[in-house]
């Protein structure tokens with residue numbers, strides 16, 4: 552147990568060092584990158600070790616697992632829903648998350664707005680963009696972003712806080728970076744519209760295999776699972 556303990560602590564230190572290096576390499580000294588520890592399939596003991604080692608944000612991709620962990624972890628951390636969200640699960644989630652990263656369709660926006668209104672809350676969301684247009688991935692296309700935003704701006708009980716993407720598993724660094732850059736540029740062009748109802752505070756991109764490139768291309772929120780807890784055994 553002691554060994555796993557040290558391993559998780561070391562992994563977190565390595566990620567934090569890499570964040571700092573990537574920030575300084577890209578001239579973003581003094582800026583922050585929020586590290587979300589992705590805890591899917593990770594048990595409570597190891598999650599608590601990570602929290603004791605400084606983790607402040609937890610990410611899960613399934614509502615049920617997120618609910619369970621929120622219930623069981625009695626420490627002061629933020630929770631992020633990062634996975635595909637079924638409309639019928641929305642009601643279980645309202646009021647529990649700092650951010651929902653996976654807003655990818657109008658029907659989901661409507662349900663989030665309706666359920667948030669019922670509880671007199673405003674839910675903060677990121678729009679998931681499928682930059683590479685992979686068949687297997689959720690998210691709107693880049694060219695759909697403005698239309699999508701404009702169709703949900705009038706929804707008072709959800710608040711858009713930025714964008715999220717999941718990059719494809721590709722080795723080619725140049726191509727990977729062009730995907731991250733495209734999301735960064737989309738964020739910048741949305742900012743230029745000066746919508747009063749939304750902010751582009753968060754750019755959630757970068758996972759274990761690609762977070763350094765993502766930060767160098769402008770990410771300020773990364774979602775790291777295996778890089779902290781080791782390989783998942785499903």
Ligand SMILES: *Cc1c(COP(=O)(O)O)cnc(C)c1O
Nearest residue numbers: 589612633758759774775776777
């Ligand atoms: C699992 C997952 C991650 C973390 O992936 P790792 O490769 O373990 O870092 C990040 N984002 C989403 C949406 C995920 O489902």
